[in-house]
Amino acid sequence: DAKTTQPNSMESNEEEPVHLPCNHSTISGTDYIHWYRQLPSQGPEYVIHGLTSNVNNRMASLAIAEDRKSSTLILHRATLRDAAVYYCILRRTGANNLFFGTGTRLTVIP
Amino acid sequence: DAGVIQSPRHEVTEMGQEVTLRCKPISGHNSLFWYRQTMMRGLELLIYFNNNVPIDDSGMPEDRFSAKMPNASFSTLKIQPSEPRDSAVYFCASSPPGRGANVLTFGAGSRLTVL
Numbered sequence: 001d002a003k004t005t006q007p008n009s010m011e012s013n014e015e016e017p018v019h020l021p022c023n024h025s026t027i028s029g030t031d032y033i034h035w036y037r038q039l040p041s042q043g044p045e046y047v048i049h050g051l052t053s054n055v056n057n058r059m060a061s062l063a064i065a066e067d068r069k070s071s072t073l074i075l076h077r078a079t080l081r082d083a084a085v086y087y088c089i090l091r092r093t094g095a096n097n098l099f100f101g102t103g104t105r106l107t108v109i110p
Numbered sequence: 111d112a113g114v115i116q117s118p119r120h121e122v123t124e125m126g127q128e129v130t131l132r133c134k135p136i137s138g139h140n141s142l143f144w145y146r147q148t149m150m151r152g153l154e155l156l157i158y159f160n161n162n163v164p165i166d167d168s169g170m171p172e173d174r175f176s177a178k179m180p181n182a183s184f185s186t187l188k189i190q191p192s193e194p195r196d197s198a199v200y201f202c203a204s205s206p207p208g209r210g211a212n213v214l215t216f217g218a219g220s221r222l223t224v225l
Contacts, residue, residue, distance in 0.1 A: 032212065034212070036214075042218065042219075043114075043201045043203070043216030043217055043218055043219050044153070044201070044203075044214075044216050045216065046213045046214065046215070049212055049213075087153075091212070096141050096143075096158060096160060096165065096205070097143065097155055097158055097166060098143075098155070098214055099155060100145075100152060100153035100155075101152070102152055103152075
């Protein structure tokens, strides 16, 4: 599976937008970009995924670069409950498994 | 929907003892995954099943680990004999067939401590 690179940690003020970057320069044409997050003492939780176009759902937005070598997860208004480790993962079309990297630990400052 | 249910939530055992972790996937989901999480190695995929059949067990650490899925609503991960380095949080996840196969739902995890 292609590798992703994320910053180890980021901070955000409460109520402000957060942009979490992910680099995946070796992405293939059949790789979906997935984001999961893990709140303290919980299992990972699905956030969003996309292939080529930007995606929005109730939790977040996913902005995918035109060349697909990078993407950004956008939390529009960070809350304290959004403090978690965010994982960016590439998943080949038709593949069932997910391989997690080290993720970005997001700290939200009140 | 109760989600993915794992038991026990916490287990403390002594080295050499057998440990069995249990998982009930979401009804209708046909893929099931076992992950292990430690501070040193992060989240590791151990094995996954599709329609109750093991598809990829390349992540299983060694012969002391075994996993079974006797039916669509139950899976076990067994460690025999257990060792202190097996201490970790073990997560079970499931996903539905079709387009929904993109989304994994995780359980709350089973925290194992081997003394």
